[in-house]
Amino acid sequence: MSLKSQRMIAAKILKVGKNRVWIDPERIDEVETAITRSEIERLIKDGVIKAKPVKGVSRGRARIKHKKRKMGRGRGPGSRKGAKYARLPRKRRWIQTIRAIRKKLKELVQTRAITTQTYRKLYRLAKGGVFRSKAHMLQYIESEGLYRRKPR
Numbered sequence: 001m002s003l004k005s006q007r008m009i010a011a012k013i014l015k016v017g018k019n020r021v022w023i024d025p026e027r028i029d030e031v032e033t034a035i036t037r038s039e040i041e042r043l044i045k046d047g048v049i050k051a052k053p054v055k056g057v058s059r060g061r062a063r064i065k066h067k068k069r070k071m072g073r074g075r076g077p078g079s080r081k082g083a084k085y086a087r088l089p090r091k092r093r094w095i096q097t098i099r100a101i102r103k104k105l106k107e108l109v110q111t112r113a114i115t116t117q118t119y120r121k122l123y124r125l126a127k128g129g130v131f132r133s134k135a136h137m138l139q140y141i142e143s144e145g146l147y148r149r150k151p152r
Helices: 004-014 025-033 037-046 059-071 090-110 116-127 132-143
Strands: 021-023 047-050
Touching: 004 021, 004 037, 004 047, 004 132, 025 116, 037 047, 090 116, 090 132, 116 132
Parallel strands: none
Antiparallel strands: 021 047
């Protein structure tokens, strides 16, 4: 009743692993008698022996987890593996900050809130990393009295 050799031959013919060879349980006696490669090939042609489909890995659980992560679940300190700057690199954070600051500076010049000279000075300070954030820059402008004075 051992179909080891038949399974091996079928696996080679079908170019799959032994575990992916399916033998029709109703016609096992036929397979048992088949000992040559040509006999096994005939059984494959008749559909007595087939190759099972490849098993995949379901993404269902991954999709659910991703949805929850977007909500903010599972992002606490206990789940973090990388260091602070591995998760959000320093450079990426710098880019975000400097872009916001430069956008605000442009806006201030266009609305004539500051002069072009002040703009250049603040732009250089921003590039030098003086301002922590957009709010910090606005606070600096206010404290230094750099806003353009309104004509009376």
